[in-house]
Amino acid sequence: MTTRKPKIPKDGQRVSLSMLAEYLDLSPATVSFVLNNVPGRSIPPVTRERVKAAARKFGYRPNLIARSLQGCATRTIGVLLPELGEGYHAGVMSGVGELLMKEGYFYFTAHHRHRPDLIEEYPRMLMARGVDGILAIDTKLPAKMPLPTVSVAGHATIADVTNVMLDHHKAAQLALGHLHELGHRRIAFMQGQPFSSDSQSRWRATLLVARSLGLEVTPELTIKLDQDMTSPELGYPGITQLLQKHRNFTAVLCFNDISAIGAIRALHDGGLSVPGDVSVLGFDDIQSASYHVPSLTTIRQPLNSIGSTAASLLLRKLAGEALPAIVKIAPELMVRESTATAAKR
Amino acid sequence: MTTRKPKIPKDGQRVSLSMLAEYLDLSPATVSFVLNNVPGRSIPPVTRERVKAAARKFGYRPNLIARSLQGCATRTIGVLLPELGEGYHAGVMSGVGELLMKEGYFYFTAHHRHRPDLIEEYPRMLMARGVDGILAIDTKLPAKMPLPTVSVAGHATIADVTNVMLDHHKAAQLALGHLHELGHRRIAFMQGQPFSSDSQSRWRATLLVARSLGLEVTPELTIKLDQDMTSPELGYPGITQLLQKHRNFTAVLCFNDISAIGAIRALHDGGLSVPGDVSVLGFDDIQSASYHVPSLTTIRQPLNSIGSTAASLLLRKLAGEALPAIVKIAPELMVRESTATAAKR
């Protein structure tokens, strides 16, 4: 009676490397060498073919879990973001996911609602699950990351973390330049919520460019957003309150398209026409921007390419490449109906 | 000279179970028993405390990869969907992600653009990565799934796969009931794209309810959508073409809000006012629906709770619970500005 190993060569279900090896009367090592095309191992073509044929026959697929345990790359990325299902993040994620899947990577998504404890905890949990690297979107990262990391719209400069961000200075130039050309001089501004990463850099760029164009930024005409929401309601109350005091502005530079839609609504409800009385400039170019009535003039953030750029940078970092600290993405001015020549009032 | 094991008790980095065990002068097994609270093992409280203290001290975290290899549950789900960053899917994903993270699960997202080869391939790849189950959103699944599966808006009834779907009959009743009450009798319909899962069931329900209300559904007033896009452009050309032949309809029942926005735009461009001349009814209740001008009357799909319901069902299935084949989610009519009493024309 021959000694029977516990493994059965062929099965109804999943085949392991050793089952395959036993079936082929080879050692698991040899099979592994063939299937992975390991160089420097001499295995005759006959055997190679036999192995490959058997692998095909049984539909063998390496168990990635086992492979990971060896310390191999898992081809898995952890993505950190504040929120799911919202315009900006969804747009970036679309680019991220597209590129990662194309490159044969899978990814975990973890959302943290800006909670510092979760932001601290998730990288460790992702590490325990063996991700190769982390992609953080609009996230206030801790000073030290345990894994190779690339951030999108990062809140701070962190050692060894490449930050992909919009070129805010250029964005401000496009936005204010456009309004200035149309003759607007009294402009209302929206300042983003303090927890949103872009707020500060964008506001700084706005002030800088406004000064260079000789445009005044006054506190009375500045709306400070503070609610953590992703509906147009965001932009409504600020404009409504503003209208109760001042009606002498001719344009509003909104923080984003969502708030611009709310702003238009508020102006409309306040009896003002857009762009007849007031021009409204959005930011982001979300999908419905071009189909809104009036369609939104806006600064387009190429969310998809921001996402794919970030993902591609992370993969390059994983491959050992040295990366710059900051990569800026150029915005684009989309002129539509919500802006027009300044009304003479 | 004592025999030194290769493992160093404390390190700058990651501590493994065996390092911890060596440091404590215990076997890895014992440490594992304590940390996992395995019942039926007698370990004195003193030792238990010692172990826990050391684990805290070194910030020990079990390597989930290694644990998975044992065949334990990975607390990981694979999510299959056609597309990223689009309203419906993003909304559902938001509910899915919320519930899964709350329950301590992580998830992979894989998008397939309705490509059958990818739909076939991804479940296997996810399985190789050790997911416990699969959640498929708007996906034409193969007849047999290799893992416990729950689907959202599934295209077909599949053995052992619970399908979470909108109650389309109720939705049609709400939509047509509303238009009927407002006096609309000549209604234009949009029929969804054939590859979209909801199209068929919704169209059937629409026909059924229309008949029961005595409303006529004519081919001339039926727009068949066929483009795979997620921008309002979807609804524009159909209405434009319709207007060239027939202008005697008083309402449009759109396939979704996105196409409704396009439809309103097309009606507007065609010189018709909404809702003055034509009422427009959307479907989905996307975020910008309420801030559109005019704001959209629509059938709200509670996307978040569809997602969280599906996720929760999957977890229950993983726990061994038997599930019904279909779970219906009730829609809701959101009456806003885009519908009004039928114009007398």
Place this chain on the structure above:
DNA sequence: TACTGCAAGACAATCGTTTGTCTTACATAA
């Protein structure tokens, strides 16, 4: 003949857990 070299592949350690079975050593009971 004896040695060298290489092709072809086996063997075994390893990754970090989990988990079934064994071993001590002491305490209690007969």
Place this chain on the structure above:
DNA sequence: TTATGTAAGACAAACGATTGTCTTGCAGTA
């Protein structure tokens, strides 16, 4: 005194790969 029971923990075999080192046998060479 001897048997028995049990607490406390060690040991080792998995899980499914990867990978460095060894073995075997044969061909070619000095």
